[in-house]
Amino acid sequence: MLHPQNNKRRKKIKAVLFDIDGTILNCNRAGSSALIKATVDTFETVGKMEAIDFQGKTDKSILIESLSIMGFSDKDIEEKSHILKEKYFHYLEKSINKYEVTVYPGIKDILIKLSAREDILLGLLTGNFTESARIKLNSHDLNRFFKFGAFGDDAPIRDLLPEVAKKRIAELYDLVIDFKDTIIIGDTIYDVRCAKYAGAVSVAVGTGWGDSEKLKNENPDYYFDDLSNIDEFMKILED
Numbered sequence: 001m002l003h004p005q006n007n008k009r010r011k012k013i014k015a016v017l018f019d020i021d022g023t024i025l026n027c028n029r030a031g032s033s034a035l036i037k038a039t040v041d042t043f044e045t046v047g048k049m050e051a052i053d054f055q056g057k058t059d060k061s062i063l064i065e066s067l068s069i070m071g072f073s074d075k076d077i078e079e080k081s082h083i084l085k086e087k088y089f090h091y092l093e094k095s096i097n098k099y100e101v102t103v104y105p106g107i108k109d110i111l112i113k114l115s116a117r118e119d120i121l122l123g124l125l126t127g128n129f130t131e132s133a134r135i136k137l138n139s140h141d142l143n144r145f146f147k148f149g150a151f152g153d154d155a156p157i158r159d160l161l162p163e164v165a166k167k168r169i170a171e172l173y174d175l176v177i178d179f180k181d182t183i184i185i186g187d188t189i190y191d192v193r194c195a196k197y198a199g200a201v202s203v204a205v206g207t208g209w210g211d212s213e214k215l216k217n218e219n220p221d222y223y224f225d226d227l228s229n230i231d232e233f234m235k236i237l238e239d
């Protein structure tokens with residue numbers, strides 16, 4: 001709670017929403033390997049999963065894109081998705097420590113700073129399913145920073161996730177946050193497009209696997225090669 005004496009100078013409350021893969025951490029294919037294994041177990045094929053680019057996509061859309069070529073309808077996939085998820089989370093949980101999961105420079109310090117601020121609501125906006133997001137973040141004890149999020153189970157496409165985050169904030173904090181006071185941080189052109197689609201502030205980071213020139217060409221509101229310059233990043237919140 002804010003102290004009453006601070007109320008006059010009270011800062012505007014902002015939501016800061018982080019993508020996970022390529023932005024917070026690199027799980028070195030732990031996620032895709034587990035998803036491929038679970039998909040084979042569940043559907044007896046991976047379809048074209050090994051050939052598609054996972055970047056910026058929700059887990060749900062990765063499944064649809066991979067399996068539709070094998071004749072599976074969205075409904076077929078949906079019907080078995082609880083089995084698939086169970087297997088995926090099991091494989092991921094079991095194997096994640098065998099992969100070298102790395103957290104990108106500056107991230108942990110930024111999360112510590114942001115989570116200490118009463119004017120910041122820190123959340124996730126990711127294509128990961130809720131549970132796989134938890135498993136990935138847990139490998140470096142980062143779950144504790146995030147009280148809410150919008151996930152790959154919530155919508156098939158990323159552009160719909162800011163609305164979900166807004167709804168979660170309203171439920172959790174009894175607060176309506178305008179998208180102009182929402183900052184979306186991600187490593188792909190899809191994160192930037194999703195922020196723009198919502199009318200949120202877009203922050204692109206070049207730590208992911210994509211071409212950084214392409215990322216800059218999307219004209220994000222802010223671009224960083226990485227987030228190692230914490231003070232520079234924190235300035236965004238003052239604008």
Ligand SMILES: [Mg+2]
Binds near residue numbers: 055
């Ligand atoms: Mg990403």
